[in-house]
Each structure stands twice: as structure tokens, then as C-alpha cells.
Amino acid sequence: MAKMNLLQAINNALVTVMEEDERAMVFGEDVGHFGGVFRATSNLQEKFGKGRCFNTPLTEQGIIGFANGLASQGSVPIAEIQFADYIFPAFDQIVNETAKFRYRSGGQFSCGTLTIRTPYGGGIAGGLYHSQSPEAFFAHCPGLKIVVPRNPYQAKGLLLASIRDDNPVLFMEPKRLYRASVSDVPEEDYELPLGKADIVQEGSDITLLGWGAQIEILQQAADMALEDGVSCEIVDLRSISPWDAQTVAESVMKTGRLLINHEAPLTGGFASEIAATIQDQCFLYLEAPVARVCGLDTPYPLAHEKEYMPDQYKTYEAIKRTLKY
Amino acid sequence: MAKMNLLQAINNALVTVMEEDERAMVFGEDVGHFGGVFRATSNLQEKFGKGRCFNTPLTEQGIIGFANGLASQGSVPIAEIQFADYIFPAFDQIVNETAKFRYRSGGQFSCGTLTIRTPYGGGIAGGLYHSQSPEAFFAHCPGLKIVVPRNPYQAKGLLLASIRDDNPVLFMEPKRLYRASVSDVPEEDYELPLGKADIVQEGSDITLLGWGAQIEILQQAADMALEDGVSCEIVDLRSISPWDAQTVAESVMKTGRLLINHEAPLTGGFASEIAATIQDQCFLYLEAPVARVCGLDTPYPLAHEKEYMPDQYKTYEAIKRTLKY
Amino acid sequence: MQDRNHLAQVDTTHQVHIIENGLIDIPMLQILKPDGTLHEQAQEPDIDQETARKMYDTMEYIRVLDERMVGAQRQGRISFYLASTGEEAAAVGSAAALQPQDMIMSQYREQGALAYRGYTTSQFMNQMFSNQKDPNKGRQMPIHYGDKPLNFMTISSPLGTQIPQAAGYAYGQKMAGQDAVTICYFGEGAASEGDFHAGLNMAAVLKCPVIFFCRNNGYAISTPAEEQFAGDGIASRGLGYGVKTIRVDGNDPLAVYAATLKARELALEERCPILIEAMTYRLAAHSTSDDPTGYRSRDEEDKWRLKDPIQRMAKWLQHKGWYDEQANKTLVDETRKEVLSALKEAEKVPVNPIEDIVSDVYDKVPAHLQKQVDELKDHIEKYPKAYPKTAGRSK
Amino acid sequence: MQDRNHLAQVDTTHQVHIIENGLIDIPMLQILKPDGTLHEQAQEPDIDQETARKMYDTMEYIRVLDERMVGAQRQGRISFYLASTGEEAAAVGSAAALQPQDMIMSQYREQGALAYRGYTTSQFMNQMFSNQKDPNKGRQMPIHYGDKPLNFMTISSPLGTQIPQAAGYAYGQKMAGQDAVTICYFGEGAASEGDFHAGLNMAAVLKCPVIFFCRNNGYAISTPAEEQFAGDGIASRGLGYGVKTIRVDGNDPLAVYAATLKARELALEERCPILIEAMTYRLAAHSTSDDPTGYRSRDEEDKWRLKDPIQRMAKWLQHKGWYDEQANKTLVDETRKEVLSALKEAEKVPVNPIEDIVSDVYDKVPAHLQKQVDELKDHIEKYPKAYPKTAGRSK
Numbered sequence A, B: 001m002a003k004m005n006l007l008q009a010i011n012n013a014l015v016t017v018m019e020e021d022e023r024a025m026v027f028g029e030d031v032g033h034f035g036g037v038f039r040a041t042s043n044l045q046e047k048f049g050k051g052r053c054f055n056t057p058l059t060e061q062g063i064i065g066f067a068n069g070l071a072s073q074g075s076v077p078i079a080e081i082q083f084a085d086y087i088f089p090a091f092d093q094i095v096n097e098t099a100k101f102r103y104r105s106g107g108q109f110s111c112g113t114l115t116i117r118t119p120y121g122g123g124i125a126g127g128l129y130h131s132q133s134p135e136a137f138f139a140h141c142p143g144l145k146i147v148v149p150r151n152p153y154q155a156k157g158l159l160l161a162s163i164r165d166d167n168p169v170l171f172m173e174p175k176r177l178y179r180a181s182v183s184d185v186p187e188e189d190y191e192l193p194l195g196k197a198d199i200v201q202e203g204s205d206i207t208l209l210g211w212g213a214q215i216e217i218l219q220q221a222a223d224m225a226l227e228d229g230v231s232c233e234i235v236d237l238r239s240i241s242p243w244d245a246q247t248v249a250e251s252v253m254k255t256g257r258l259l260i261n262h263e264a265p266l267t268g269g270f271a272s273e274i275a276a277t278i279q280d281q282c283f284l285y286l287e288a289p290v291a292r293v294c295g296l297d298t299p300y301p302l303a304h305e306k307e308y309m310p311d312q313y314k315t316y317e318a319i320k321r322t323l324k325y
Numbered sequence C, D: 001m002q003d004r005n006h007l008a009q010v011d012t013t014h015q016v017h018i019i020e021n022g023l024i025d026i027p028m029l030q031i032l033k034p035d036g037t038l039h040e041q042a043q044e045p046d047i048d049q050e051t052a053r054k055m056y057d058t059m060e061y062i063r064v065l066d067e068r069m070v071g072a073q074r075q076g077r078i079s080f081y082l083a084s085t086g087e088e089a090a091a092v093g094s095a096a097a098l099q100p101q102d103m104i105m106s107q108y109r110e111q112g113a114l115a116y117r118g119y120t121t122s123q124f125m126n127q128m129f130s131n132q133k134d135p136n137k138g139r140q141m142p143i144h145y146g147d148k149p150l151n152f153m154t155i156s157s158p159l160g161t162q163i164p165q166a167a168g169y170a171y172g173q174k175m176a177g178q179d180a181v182t183i184c185y186f187g188e189g190a191a192s193e194g195d196f197h198a199g200l201n202m203a204a205v206l207k208c209p210v211i212f213f214c215r216n217n218g219y220a221i222s223t224p225a226e227e228q229f230a231g232d233g234i235a236s237r238g239l240g241y242g243v244k245t246i247r248v249d250g251n252d253p254l255a256v257y258a259a260t261l262k263a264r265e266l267a268l269e270e271r272c273p274i275l276i277e278a279m280t281y282r283l284a285a286h287s288t289s290d291d292p293t294g295y296r297s298r299d300e301e302d303k304w305r306l307k308d309p310i311q312r313m314a315k316w317l318q319h320k321g322w323y324d325e326q327a328n329k330t331l332v333d334e335t336r337k338e339v340l341s342a343l344k345e346a347e348k349v350p351v352n353p354i355e356d357i358v359s360d361v362y363d364k365v366p367a368h369l370q371k372q373v374d375e376l377k378d379h380i381e382k383y384p385k386a387y388p389k390t391a392g393r394s395k
């Protein structure tokens, strides 16, 4: 075990996989000698050479196009998109190509070995172009997996599993935790399962569901609610796609209430899918409507960032409303 | 009044607006002399000159980038994306630029005059790249309006309103109705409201909600259900964004049941937003879970297109299940 | 850290110096005259009779296949087709210069390259009927072929996407130390996509052994080349990327062959990309959904009919004494018959059972898709008449 | 229909002819020697004392502003800054050659162009403090200026997106018959984006009066130009698009001025795009979030310090007798004071009231957003301490 922050845990996972599999390659804007603008890829070029860890020209559509080709050839590309806000030029390559490669070829070719890493989320005074949480855009696209870790331990285990999984994975890293979140991380190799939610805290009155950096928010709100005698179950979804409806439904059947929290705008955010599914699967168990505590339906603000955030206070208020319903 | 098919109604709306406003310009791949691959822009170049109706090079990101600039300058661009499946290279220009232009500039500049027209949807043996219904990808993006007509009359009135609305509008045309749907269309100018759903048929037992070509499917299913004595209310959402939650909620409060149908894959489709909102707003009125009859969570198939489609039989079965719940 | 100087190669001038069209001249390699004889200054590529005959036969074969399939579409037997008439030399001449281990990533009008690799008439038909013998499992519209054993990447409809992919594929080949390159075909229309820019630039910077082969056939559906770009074709872009570039007469099979041979050699030796622009003309309609009389004249087409690559090669073969009139007639007749019978055969083969609707979305069918297909199967059982292709069948 | 022939301009060759790097030479316009004297063969642009002084003063102003704001960021007073040190001549020299009605679409390192147009120190500060006096309403990170009265388009962080937009804007200007062009600034890094390709190609084909102005400053964050492209800079791409192109010494204010003047003239006269590549060097860190010692040597930077555009122009002004040492000292001192006081002032101005969180998403606030902001206001009332910027304030 070692104390690592989230960046170190990711770097550690990358070293692990690059040592093990010489087909693994890490690339993106500034990821080479410099080690990436957040330094997640520090020292990889020194350790594994310029052929396996390199800067690309500044073109997200090119990075993912290149990665798709490399994956279909049998290499193991780990591509970085510098900010999730800049993933959209690659949207076509991801949604029409990465995700449909295996299907359209009847399984002859695929991008199964591809992993796309990208920092996402707000709370860092980044404004509308350094704060977005675009998971829902990709969750509507069959063929991709989407994974979000909540801390360094989760990050290493989930990233190793994502890289080795034979499906393309979009691995979204909560950047406000990069240095802020520190935890014990085993130095040896381990994997955490994809597609499985994680019950972070058991409780009986309401299920609080989220992912990534928002898990901390849920924890704070749960602590506030506890003062009122409310027992919250906290579930980290971890995989947005495919998502673990079963664990969520079981939790809701137990608590009778569900609150979902995400930073992305409310409308069409992934909470809507969860609410739609759970109201169907748990109709007779629900004692109140599924509550969504999300970003506003606006671009991500700068001056009003605090006000925009689905923070612990808004979450706590929604817990109270849901319990009083 | 004249009998027009959906293409003619669109062409007629374009002529109307180009005659009225010389800032209006129509462009895209093959839209010039040829009049577009579906012929929606026939004769516009002849009538209004090459300066105002022109072919672009083959680049969707360029078409929308160009259109964004043109709109911010004060012209009235009406850009065509040849198939909705090919809108993804323009995703960044739409989601990060078109939609955020006004917001980021504090209202100094905007793309309010822009309209993007694109044919969408399946049922034409088009396979995974000529059949997609990408509305949900855009519905998660504040700042855009999304409009879908169900027939020629609606198409002309909604397109005129979309072009004149001072917000960027994504106007999605159900291509399987292009020639198949014929209706009486006034030759004079008229507009239909954006953001307002349309009650196509009143009923009392269940609300069937959809848009575009699926309204026909809902009608057929409603006819089947009528034989069993079930009275269906059919609502055409028309605007996906912003959507008319009020009309839908009122209908559901009356019928107690809601079924939503769309062609796009189930997970993260726009039905999820509607279900999430309605279970919240109508929790105590709902006698059964909101039902979603949608595409499978796969790319759009070719050989199994019929099986994939959320058709009248699947809809009818879901009506029965919902009523029996 | 070593100092960098991005001005090292730059000369200085003191007058406003404008770089513009016409500054370089990019001539087009032509080896055969239209009458099939060699240009005086031209060197015949090192090509044996067998290869030459295979090239010729493949072009003839494709011409017949195209013609028959356009017919089949008109009869309503298939939903869609896209012919390469007039452009056969571009695909076949280049494919002939490759090795079987080279990956082919094509746009959609390069059926000649696939046929040259050995794709059979039945295989073509199975794809076009989306039946269960199609290795792509009937998932795409006709002409979206793909065959892993032949190193022919499954075609994707969105234009240009294969261009950066080809750079990546070739990079992977290089890293794996393979004696192989990737060839990437695309039209001059597709070259307007952002992916073209990304692909060429990345290939140049990352030194990928890839041949970018552009068929400049004058049209992208109805859009003529002059409304597609304002530079000197696609070749003039090579310089901007620092990519070695060759322009070739796309209707001259020998020139295409020679250019591609050279390109492959350079790509492997120098581990670098090469751009080939083949100047040709789309004699066919864009596809069976298109009618070119709406945007071009018969007269214009006729001028290009005179440059027919098949005729040109036939004449050269005659000069060489490698042409066999009778064998050729037999080939054409046999192909016609073969196409018809393969078509009839493929028509009868059912589509994949319904289970396949959810396969290959992921490596394994996840729980939510299993549930969706199970419900679908129950539903089909209730309404067998509504789903005639799959009702009553199971895996 | 008139016949088209996309081969009309193409010559024929009979040898494999390879187009490659080095085939054309794209020299760089330099008018001033580093010592501020004119090159013998160079012609001094037609520039009056007032314009020359304004250019110089603007560069000095920006140098001071940059330096002070980097300091303010280090003190934690603003969250982010991005300096243009060493590149002032590129932005200022080009802006000086434009007319006020020309639209400026910049990347983010062209504060010099904005200052030249008359943006005041207070305006800079209001943007950087996202306060309610910022016409962009505090919606973007520091340095994302935008000002409609000055025809300066609000900056967008995603790189390259303004390139096709500039083509469209210029097309609109042309269609409206305006005597105006658009200038579009971007870095050599941004020129790798697909949007660059789309923008230049469309502008060329659709004949848009736009000046594409590339600052090639050798780096995109840590990525050196040699890992960004393999061609001869960005200028060599102009030929591929059929876009008239000028390369200029970006550290020579007179050369930049002369090139842009010429470009504007051509763009208006011929209604066509022009590409200018200004060769310069980013002496500053990429931004205050960056530390260049991780990827380049001090020594390399020092070589470029010798090419300082401000020094060069100062010497030329001295030669001309237009330099006023005292006035210059005053300018620098005054600017320092002005920046400090404007900063203190702007710091105190509150952000917009909470109602603005939902404005400008649409032209009017739609019902669902009204509801969201109403709920938010109630919430803020309950937790005023958690939202100190907006609690207790209303519009």
C-alpha cells in the first residue's frame, strides 16, 4: 500500500499495463515528455520510449481516429483527451466509429482494446469550457463502456480493468479530485469490476446515487441528514454504461426512495435514464418520486459556479423533500 | 390549399422565407443546382442565385462552423446536413459553439438566426448509418431548440417558425415520410408554435407520446387498442427542446398512464427525460409505470430492421401491459 | 534539452511575397497512351504476364459485376448498389502493387481491390443480400464489404473516418515490426472532411507507413470538383503536410501500378506516408439512388468513355501478345452466369436469427441486451406474420 | 449544362514524379533588421507617425499589462492569465492594418489587437474579474474577451472553431456588400484541428474576404512545432487550398503591418481569403498554469529575447525621430498605475445577480429555466452563507 493521489494512481495503472503489454501505447496532446497538462502521464515517455508514449498534433478527431485504427490493428491504445470539454470534435469517431466498429463488421474487427481517458467536471473555476460532464452524451450510444472512479483506489483498479476489457471504454476522471483525493492504493496489480455499482454506505431511508467527485457531496449530505435521524444508503454507480440497474433497484426496493446527483445539466442527463428505469422496475416500492439534483439547464457558469453546483445543501434539501413527500 | 408531400412543404417554406428575407441563405452538400439528394432544395439556386443557395465542400463541421459565423454576422443561414447520421462531425460546432454562442458573450453575439435541417430516422433499409435518430444527443445541450414535424402541414408551419425564431434550431425531418406523407398545406405564410405539444387525438385511458414519423405508429396502435375498448390520447411533442412538460403532465393527470415511443435506442433516449419528469410531476396520478417503447440498445440494424422498430405491435402490447398493471 | 528552432529552414525576403496557385506544377504520371502503346519516355513497370492478366481480368469482372448489380437493383432484388465503372484501374492497379499482408481501408468504390484480393462472387452477393453468410452479419447496406482473412477492413459509410484510422493502423504495423503497409482509399469529396486533415498530418508527424490513395473522379454525388476545392486537386495538399505525393492517371492501370509500387517501397523503407492522387472520372451514377443527368451532360461523360481503362489495358495486352480474345469472352460470359446464379443462391439464404440483433455490440451480450432480445423473441412469437424474416427461427 | 474538366490544368509526365518538402521555398518577409534599421531591399510601408506611435504604445501597454496580470495571478487575485510576451507585434501590427469595421475573431493571445481597437484597462479588468461590468457577463475564464462595439468577437476556448466561423462571417459581409473583411487569428497548434481544414477550404471555394492569421510561435503548450506538423510551417498549406499566402516575420511590426495591409487589399479586391503565417516565439509560459522549464531550455528562450519586437520598433522609431523616451517612460509608469487601480476597482465590482445564471441561454428565459432559477433563489435564501456572491442581492 502507498498513499497516492488520483493522478498518481492513474500513472501507476498506466505503468503497470505498459510494463505488462508492449502493445499498450499512451498518446494525446502534451502527454509525451511533458507528462500531460495534469501530469497523469509523467515519466512514461522516459520509461517506455517515444514510440509508446507520444504527443499528437492538436486534433481530437485525429487522436481518436488514429486510436481506432490502432485498436483495430490489435495494439492497445490509451488515448488522452486533454479536457472532456474538447472531446466533441471526436464525437463522430467515437459514436459512429469506435462504438460501431465491432457491430458493423459482424465481429471481424473491433476497437475493443481502446481506452479513452479524459478529465471532466467542474468546481475548479473553469467556466463553460473546462468544467463539462459529458457522460450522458455517450451513454446514449450502444457499444461503449463508460467508467468514472471516485478516488485513487477506485481509479487504479477500474482503469486497469478498463484497459484490459475487450470493449472500448471512456474513462472519465474527476479532475477536481486529481490532487485533492488521496487514499491507500496497493502497489500491486488489481482490478475492480466494470458494470458493477458499489455500495459506499448502507442505509435504510433513501438511496443516494452518484459517481465520481459527487460521491463526496452525497456523503456530506448524508451526514447532514443523519443529524435529522435519516439513514442514507450511498451508491457509487462507477459504470455509467452499461449500468448496474440491479444493484440500484435492490437498494431502492429496500429504502423506497431514490435521489440521483450529477453535475451535468438536468435535462437528458444520465439521471433521467436511471429515474425512468427505476420508476418502472420499482413502481410499487417507491414512496416518493425519484429526485434528481443536477446542474441547471445552462452552460456551466463561471461567476455563478457555486450556485450552479448540485452541492450538499441542495442534496440535503432534496432528501428532506423526498422523505416528507 | 394545395396537396403537398413533406419535401414540397419544406421547399415551399424555404421559398417563402427566401423571398421575404434576403439575408436567408440555404447551403449544404449537393443542395445547390441539384436541389439536395432528397430534392428538398429544388429550384432554390435557380430562383435566388448561387450566392444564396449553394453547394458546400463535403465537411459537416465546416458547414456548421461556417453557418455559425454567418449567423453571428446577422445573416440567416439554413444549413442542411445530408443525413442526421452525418451530423456528428459537426457535434463540437453545434454543442460547444452554436448552443453557447449567446451565453458566453453575455448576449452580445448569437447564432439565433441559424436553422439546421436534417433528415433522420429509419424504416428505409438504411442500416446503421442512414437511419439514426440523434435527437437525444442534442436535447442534453442547453441553448438549442429541436423541432420535429409529423406531416407536411406541420413541416411548413414549424419550419417557418424555426427559421424566424431567434434561437438556433435543429429541425429534424422524418425522411421516411418525405414522399409518403401528403397533406393539405396552405400556400400562404403561417407558423406553428415552437415548444408546444399538439394533441392529435383525445382519449381517456392512456397518453401515447411521440414525434415525427412515430405518430403514425401511435395512431395504428391506438386503433388496435380501441378494438379492446381502450381510449388513447395521442400527443405529438413536436418540440424536443425545450419540451412542453405542461401539456404532457396535464394529459397524464387525466389518463393516469403514459407511453412514450421513439426510434432511438432506449437508454438515454429522450423518453427517459420525459419519464423522469412525469414520474416526478404526476407521481400521485400514475396508475402504472411510464412505459417506453423504443429502439433496442444496439446500432440500427439492417437485416433486422423490422424487429428493431418500435412498431404498432410493440406499442399495442405495451398499452395492454400498462393498462393491466 | 536541446534547443529547437522552428525557423531553421526559413529564408528571408524583403518584399511581400505571395505564394499562390500555379507555383508548383504537379504533373500526372501516364505510362500508356489511350491507344495502349507506351509513351516514349515512359518505362514499363516490371510486371509479369500473370499479374497483368489478373489485373485485366479483375477489371473486366468488376465491370460485369457492376453492370449486373445495377440491373438487379432496378429489378428490386437488392436495395442499393454503387458502381465503379470507369474507375476500375484505380482500385485494381493499386491493389495489384500491394502484398496480401497489407491492410486495405477503402471508401466504397474500390470493389476492384477486393476482387483482386480474391473475394468471390458469392461473397459479394452474401454481403449485398445481408444474409447469414455475410461475415459482417448483414449489418450494413449493400457494398459495405469487409473481410478479415483478406485484410480488407469493413467499410464504414461516414466519409473520411478511415483516413486517420489508416494512420493508426499503419503505426501499429510499424510498431509491431511488420513488413506491411496500409492503403487508404477515399474520394476527392471525402478529402474535404476534417478527418482527412487530421489523418494526413498525424501520419506525417508520426511517420506511419500508409498510402493515402485519393480517387479524384471529378464529382462528389452532384458536387463538381470545382465546388469542392480551389487548389490544384488533392495532390497539392501533400506538400503542406510534408507528405511525399504522386499524381497519376487513374485510367492508366500501368501508371497506377507503378505509382503504388513506388509508394509502397517508400512507405516501408522510410516509414512514412505517401499520398497518391489518381485522376479519373465517375462514369457511373453516384449510386443507384442517383441520376447524373440532373447535373452533368452526356457529352462530358462521352469524352471520358474514350479514356476507358479496360480498353486501354486490352490494347496494351494485345501489343504484348498477352491478350486472349476467347478467354476474355469466356470470362465475361462466365461472370454473367456466375453473378446470376450466385445472386439466386444468396437471395435464398436467410438472414441471421434474431439472437444476432444484439451480438457484437459488446464482446459479450450484456444483461440489459439479453433482456431486450428475450422480450423481443416473445413478442415475435406473438406476431409471427409481422416479422417474417425471423419468426419461427432460432439459432 | 457546360462540360467540366477537372484535368484541364494538369500536365502529363511519364516518370514517377514525387512532390515533396523543399519543392517550394516560402520566404519570410522582414522589413526591419533586428537593430531597427530597414533592410536595403525593403520598402518602408506607408505609415504615418500617429499610427506608428499607436502601434508602439499598444505593444508597450500590452507588455506591461501581461506582466502585471501574471503577477496578479501569482498573488491569487485572478484565477488565470495568458501572456503574449514576445508576440505583441503579430497582433498589434496586423490590427493596425485593419479598419474598425473589420471583424476580429481571435484565439486568445491577441490582446494586442483588442487594445489597439481601444479596449480600456478597466474593460480588461472587468472581464478578468467576471464582474457585472463585463459585457460577457462573467461567463468565461479570464482572457476570453469579447466586445461588440469594437467588432471583436467573444473568444471561445475550443481551439480552431473560429476558423470556419470566420469564413462564414466574411461571406456574410460580402453578401451584405460591406467594405469589410474578417481577420481570424490562431496558433500553429490550432491549425491541426479539422476545423482549420474546413475553414480554409470553404473560404477558398466560396471566396470569402477573410484573413487567416496564424501565429506560429513554435509551441502548443509543451508540444513543439516539429511534433505538430511535418510540412514547411502553416504557409505551405495555403497552396493546397488555393489560398494566397504570405509568410512574415512575426517579430517585425512593420512587416506584419505591410503583409496585413496587402492581405486586406487583396481580400477586398478579389473577394478571396488570404493566409498569413507570422513566425514568432512564445516567450511567455503557455499560461499561468504552465511551467515551460519542463520542456524547453532557458538558452532557447534567450535567443528569442534578442528578437524582441518592441525593442526593434523602438529603434526604428528612434531612426525616424519619432521616439520619445520620456513619453514612453510615462506610458509605462502610467500603465502600471492604471492597471493596479483598475484591478482594485474591478475586484470590488460584484458579479451579476443570480437571475443572470439563466439569461442568454435562449433569447428569452423559457419556462423550465425560470422555474430552475426561482427554486435556486429560494434555496440561496435558505443558505445565504453558502452562496456569498449572490445571497441577499437581487436584480
Ligand SMILES: Cc1ncc(C[n+]2csc(CCOP(=O)(O)OP(=O)(O)O)c2C)c(N)n1
Binding pocket: B029, B058, B060, B082, B086, B089, C109, C157, C158, C159, C186, C187, C188, C189, C190, C191, C215, C217, C219, C220, C221, C282, C286
Ligand atoms: C460524413 C458523411 N457525409 C456525407 C455523406 C453522404 N455521401 C455519401 S457519398 C458522398 C459523396 C462522396 O464523394 P467522393 O468522396 O468524391 O467519392 P466518390 O463518390 O466520387 O467516389 C456523400 C456526400 C457520407 N456518407 N458521410
Ligand SMILES: Cc1ncc(C[n+]2csc(CCOP(=O)(O)OP(=O)(O)O)c2C)c(N)n1
Binding pocket: A029, A058, A060, A082, A086, A089, D109, D157, D158, D159, D160, D186, D187, D188, D189, D190, D191, D215, D217, D219, D220, D221, D282, D286
Ligand atoms: C479543441 C481544444 N483542444 C485542446 C485545448 C487545450 N489547449 C488550450 S491552448 C492549447 C495549445 C494551443 O497552441 P497554439 O494553437 O499553437 O497557440 P499558442 O498557445 O501557441 O498561442 C491547447 C492544447 C483547447 N483549448 N481546445
Ligand SMILES: [Mg+2]
Binding pocket: C187, C188, C189, C215, C216, C217, C218, C219, C220, C221
Ligand atoms: Mg469523387
Ligand SMILES: [Mg+2]
Binding pocket: D187, D188, D189, D215, D216, D217, D218, D219, D220, D221
Ligand atoms: Mg503556438
